[in-house]
Amino acid sequence: MHSATNTPKTIKYQELINAIFAKYATQYLSVTVAGIIAKTSVASYLTNILIAAGYTVGNFTPTTINHSHEQITINNIPINSDEFFQIKNSILAVSHGNKHIHPVLLTALIAHYYFNSKCVDIALFEISGSTLEYFTEKLKPYLKIITTPTTSALSRHTAENTQHLVTGAAKLSNFLLPQFQALANKTLIFKHHYALIVHPLALDAVTPTHKFYSLPLPNIRTMSQMENIAMAMAAIAVIMNHYPVNNGDIKQGILNTNLHGRFQLINGPAAIVIDVAHNKQALTAMVKNMVKLPYAANNIAVFSWEKSTNLDTCIKMCNKLFSRWYIAKADKLSTLAINKMIAVMAKNNIETKSIYPYLTIHEAFTAANNYVAQFEPKARIVCFGSNMVIKEVLPIFTNMRK
Numbered sequence: 001m002h003s004a005t006n007t008p009k010t011i012k013y014q015e016l017i018n019a020i021f022a023k024y025a026t027q028y029l030s031v032t033v034a035g036i037i038a039k040t041s042v043a044s045y046l047t048n049i050l051i052a053a054g055y056t057v058g059n060f061t062p063t064t065i066n067h068s069h070e071q072i073t074i075n076n077i078p079i080n081s082d083e084f085f086q087i088k089n090s091i092l093a094v095s096h097g098n099k100h101i102h103p104v105l106l107t108a109l110i111a112h113y114y115f116n117s118k119c120v121d122i123a124l125f126e127i128s129g130s131t132l133e134y135f136t137e138k139l140k141p142y143l144k145i146i147t148t149p150t151t152s153a154l155s156r157h158t159a160e161n162t163q164h165l166v167t168g169a170a171k172l173s174n175f176l177l178p179q180f181q182a183l184a185n186k187t188l189i190f191k192h193h194y195a196l197i198v199h200p201l202a203l204d205a206v207t208p209t210h211k212f213y214s215l216p217l218p219n220i221r222t223m224s225q226m227e228n229i230a231m232a233m234a235a236i237a238v239i240m241n242h243y244p245v246n247n248g249d250i251k252q253g254i255l256n257t258n259l260h261g262r263f264q265l266i267n268g269p270a271a272i273v274i275d276v277a278h279n280k281q282a283l284t285a286m287v288k289n290m291v292k293l294p295y296a297a298n299n300i301a302v303f304s305w306e307k308s309t310n311l312d313t314c315i316k317m318c319n320k321l322f323s324r325w326y327i328a329k330a331d332k333l334s335t336l337a338i339n340k341m342i343a344v345m346a347k348n349n350i351e352t353k354s355i356y357p358y359l360t361i362h363e364a365f366t367a368a369n370n371y372v373a374q375f376e377p378k379a380r381i382v383c384f385g386s387n388m389v390i391k392e393v394l395p396i397f398t399n400m401r402k
Contacts, residue, residue: 012095013105014134019094020109021138024116028058029242030139031235034127035147035168037282038228041259042147043124045232046239049253050122051075053245058115058123062104063276063387072111079114087113104128108135122243143238147231148281166234167191168227189234196230198223205233210240212247216254222263222292224285229254263289270372271296271380274393278386279309283317286384290321296380298323300372302365302393303385304330305341315348322382324371325355326364330388361392 033043040061050057059073070078087110095101108125112135115123127136146167164187171177171190189208197204203215203226212233218225236245263286266272273293277286290299301322305311325345329335338357346352358364365383372379383393 013101016091016095016101017105017109017134017138020091020112023094024113026112026139027116028120029122029239030141031122031124031143031145031239032127032136032139032141033124033145033147035145036279037285038147038168038224038231039126039128041225041228041262042145042232042235043126044257044259045229045254046235047076047124047253048256049232049236049245049250050239050243052252052256053243053249055121055243056119058111058118058120060108060111060123060125062107062126062128071107072114074115074118074120079110083114084110105132105135108132112139122239142242143235145231145235147228163187164238165189166231166238168231187238189238191231194230194234196226198226203229205230207234207237210237212236212250214247214251216251218254219258222285222289224289225259225262265293270369270377273380273382273384274390275382275384276387276390277384278306280313280317283314283384287318287321290382293380297376297378298380300368300376300379300381301325301327301385302361302368302381302383302389303327303341304335304361304389305385306334307336308334311336311341311344312348315344315350319345319348319350323354323379324368325350326358326368327355328358328361328364330361330386330392335386335388361389362396365393365396 031046033039033046040063043059043061047057047059057075059076061071063071072079072084088106091106091109091113092101111123111125125132125136125139125141141162143164143166144162146165146169148168166189168191170192172188193208195206197206201217203217205212205215210233215229215233218229233250236250239245263273263275263277266274271294273290275282275286275289277283299322301324303325304327305314327338327341329338342352342355342357345355356364356367358367365381368381372381383389
């Protein structure tokens with residue numbers, strides 16, 4: 001079993017989580033969604049389907065597109081900011097003097113407290129990285145979904161305290177398989193256990209126990225999103241053991257799902273794509289999706305890049321897609337410095353004269369939009385590389401369209 005080093009900080013995290021769960025034991029059916037990509041998409045489909053079926057559904061997402069209180073919702077309505085800070089102060093009061101709790105962990109604990117207090121039926125938690133390991137162990141999820149079919153993504157998670165698993169992998173890693181084989185009464189649904197059939201105007205999803213016919217196409221009509229729906233249907237087939245849903249609920253839930261920032265196409269004076277692609281896997285999907293887009297004279301990037309992933313590898317994947325790059329450091333802590341981005345881009349044969357650095361993403365996007373309006377009206381702007389890029393672009397675009 002993967003475990004973090006027992007540093008003083010780790011011990012205090014454990015103590016805090018133990019204290020919270022001792023006071024507020026889980027009173028709802030819990031589902032965790034982990035993996036490198038597709039977490040938010042799968043969780044969103046599940047959330048909206050269950051809401052359409054009449055259940056009260058909590059959702060926690062660590063995505064930085066949202067402000068902290070917007071990361072916690074019940075039936076897609078964010079927690080009131082005043083209540084968020086009241087609960088935050090209550091948790092800090094039992095933190096054993098640890099005032100430097102990782103913000104993702106703290107927000108997850110607030111979500112758990114909030115969902116219990118509001119008596120939700122089911123709650124979905126997106127799990128990102130190792131920060132939430134102890135939290136997940138205490139949560140004892142009824143269903144664990146691991147979206148990414150890679151050994152590294154799977155090996156961070158264990159079978160303990162989990163009754164069922166749905167994964168986008170074809171098989172479990174050698175690290176995980178013995179754990180699940182040793183535990184009785186488990187449901188393991190791998191990618192080859194469920195199927196997606198795409199028709200011109202609808203989808204069919206077939207799981208080991210259920211068949212879902214004539215489902216609507218998603219609002220973002222890419223193959224990756226259709227595959228996310230198939231994974232969500234495999235999860236729904238398990239959840240239905242406790243919370244039944246019908247085909248009408250599923251159809252309504254899919255139609256009600258809007259995935260902001262997930263290869264989102266925005267029509268207007270300039271064609272714009274916004275995508276939270278910020279690692280190799282997500283960028284691979286973005287490149288495939290771009291090939292299917294209508295004609296554009298050129299693609300113009302509004303770009304920043306996360307420190308945690310390899311820029312060199314990713315630039316090699318898309319260096320020929322863009323004629324101009326408008327770049328900025330989107331976040332002081334998480335994204336690369338401008339000079340480092342330029343160095344990697346130059347190394348990969350992107351001409352310096354094609355790179356336009358700015359201090360903020362707001363300035364970079366505005367400059368790109370003005371350039372397209374004046375000189376290349378048939379070009380397309382593609383905003384990607386960091387969650388923070390999308391967080392900054394979305395309000396700009398919203399204000400432009402008012």
